[in-house]
Amino acid sequence: MDVKQVLGSGRRARKAAMLGVALVTGLAAGEAISMRTGVAAEADAGLLRMAQADPMRGLGRASNFDEEPSIDDLARSRTRTDRILDGSQAEAGKWPSMAAIFIQRQGEKPFNFCGGTVISERWILTAAHCAAAMKKQSNASFFIREGTNDLNGGSKNDVQVAEIVAHPDYDGSKTLNDVALLRLAGAAKSPRQSLASGPLMGQLVVPDRKGTVIGFGATSEGGDASSQLMQVDVPVVKQNRCQEVYGNDRITNANYCAGYDKGGKDSCQGDSGGPMFVPGRNGEFLQVGVVSWGKGCGRPNLPGVYASVGHFERWIRERVSDADFQVQQGPEKPVVAGTEQALGTVTQGAQTTDKPSQNAQVKVEIVQGPRLKVGQFLDIRVISSVSGRLALFNQDSNGRSYQIFPSKGMPSGQENGAIARIDAGRLLGVPSAKQRQQGFRFQVTPPVGPNRLIALVLPERVKVDDVLGRYADGSDIPNLDQMLAELVDREVRTRGIQAVKVEAPTDRAVSEFEYEIVQ
Incomplete structure (x- = not known):
């Protein structure tokens, strides 16, 4: 079969796994995707x-x-x-x-x-x-x-x-x-962190909303610095209150405060330059702050100060053209409104929980970036903080949708295609390294225009193999909203709680990646 020939014989390999992207075979083996490689000197x-x-x-x-x-x-x-103080190790x-x-x-x-x-x-x-x-x-x-x-x-x-x-x-x-x-000097292997844009900061960084700060910190009195990544949740402080504490000349639109009046928890648990996150629309963590300064650590009425990421959006974009700034909350087009509603049910409670650091997270992105040319080959990578059932979909601006994972179009040793599963903390490449070695790749095809990937992780207890098997051949999904609603309904029924109770998403997660196909 020719290198650029789309798999086209038979129902099992008839369609590409995603809109605008064709699954092709016959390529030479490629390097496996990995964000956990390399050896370096230990910290002293x-x-x-x-x-x-x-x-x-x-x-x-x-x-x-x-x-x-x-x-x-x-x-x-x-x-x-x-x-x-009151921090915990990150998952x-x-x-x-x-x-x-x-x-x-x-x-x-x-x-x-x-x-x-x-x-x-x-x-x-x-x-x-x-x-x-x-x-x-x-x-x-x-x-x-x-x-x-x-x-x-x-x-x-x-x-x-x-x-x-x-x-x-x-x-x-x-x-x-x-x-x-x-x-x-070289390329990082980690996923890009999504950032909150200037307009979005006003929706996310509001008084009393909890955010999460992370960093590497000490673990005992006079002891060694911990090599473990730590996390702590702190509330945003009113801007005028922050200015009363530190002065109008030091607290401006370029920064904000977060911390408890009683002290105890503070951004001191994170290194300088480390991030502060707030959950976005679908529970995904958006970086809103950079750990900056404060008086002491965890002292009463002396909150930590953070540089406001959205305030510096223009400066960052001028130097990092592919920086992922999230612009708004809510769907841009009515055609995806039903999809957003279904996904919102999965992550309901993510923005209102007192412990946002406990929310499960999944991150999906295209390794080659958010702007792809027709004919280009691409690789998808996914990482999740929880193990569970994984489904990947692609949707264009007109609502046309395909299922990418699990897929019968790529060999997996399973009768029904790849197992719809992801392990916590382990990067999943789609195609996998083995599939790449066998010559299976995704190739970008027309039409041009905006697309988005949707990753959904559900708990192992949810039985969804039959639903995900319907379109594992890459055929069009007639109604993605309905399919997502069915998956979500099955998850809700397994929670063992009353429907009126809002439970933070600690074992389920959603992620989206928007990209554009150009000539």
Whole structure:
């Protein structure tokens, strides 16, 4: 069969798995998708057991208004135990875009001093005060560590930093406009983190709404810094209240506060430059903040301060053209309204829960990015924080839909095609590495225009193989809304609770990826 020939003989291989994308065979074996590869030096725990930090310094964040923290200041601050008050270890697959920033000095072991997020395969979003500290170093290099919840674990990937770009209006004396970008020398393997746009910030960052901050922190009094990724939930503080605490000159449209009046929980549990997330429309976590500064850590009436991601949307877009800014809540076209309603039932309660960090997460994206040319080959990757039954669909702006996974069109050793399952924390490639080796790929075909991928993960207890088997041959789904509604109804019936009760989605998740096909 010709390399570019669409599988077209028989019902089992008659259709491509998705609209605008044809499943083809006969290609040479390709490299397997993986975000958990590579070997790198371990963090130096000894360097993190230095003297206790100045109590007026935030833990891994700036707080001294008169002096910017150095890299050693940031490293020393990691020994304080109040970083993990009421925090918890993050689940595998929950925060796949998290990155730790390391310094490598000649003759010394590397150590982590700041955090960031992968927003493009070549770019990391972090704090400007981290970037300022990096620029002051001579005879040192930097790299990011991605794809792991354990900095000392075996599965991780390190990428060198090639360029440090702090915001041009960064004010170190007030820690204002505290955002920066790191350009990588090689490609990151982690999924891009979705960001909240400027208009969307007003809907998501509202007083008392809970968000989640993550980072690597200490675990015992005077003990070593933890290699484990930690998470904590904190509420957004009213802007005028934040200004009363820190002053109008330090709290502007460029930042906001989050924390409890009684203290205890704080962003000190995250490194400088690390992210703050708030659940979006379908429960997906959108990054709304960058850990910036604060007085102490977890002190009563002294909330943490975060740089507002949406405020810097234009600046970020100018440098990172494929940054994934989510623009609005709700469907853009009426044709997908029914789909949104069904998906919303799955993730109902995600935005109102007091513990958003407990929400399950699934992330789907196309490795080659959101803009594809006709004839181009593509790969899909999915990662989930919970194990369960996985279904992937594609839908265009006119509502025409296909099922991508599970699929009978790709060999899996199963009579009915690939098993509709995903394991927590394990990256799933579609096609898989084995299928790629056998020559199966997706190729972009007309028509041109907007498309979106939809990933749905349901608990193992939900019996859905019969439903997903109906269109596993790649044929058109006559009514995706109806099919999703049937899947969702089966899930709801298994919860064992009254229908009127809203239960946070801790074992089920939805993700969408919008992309465009061009000539």
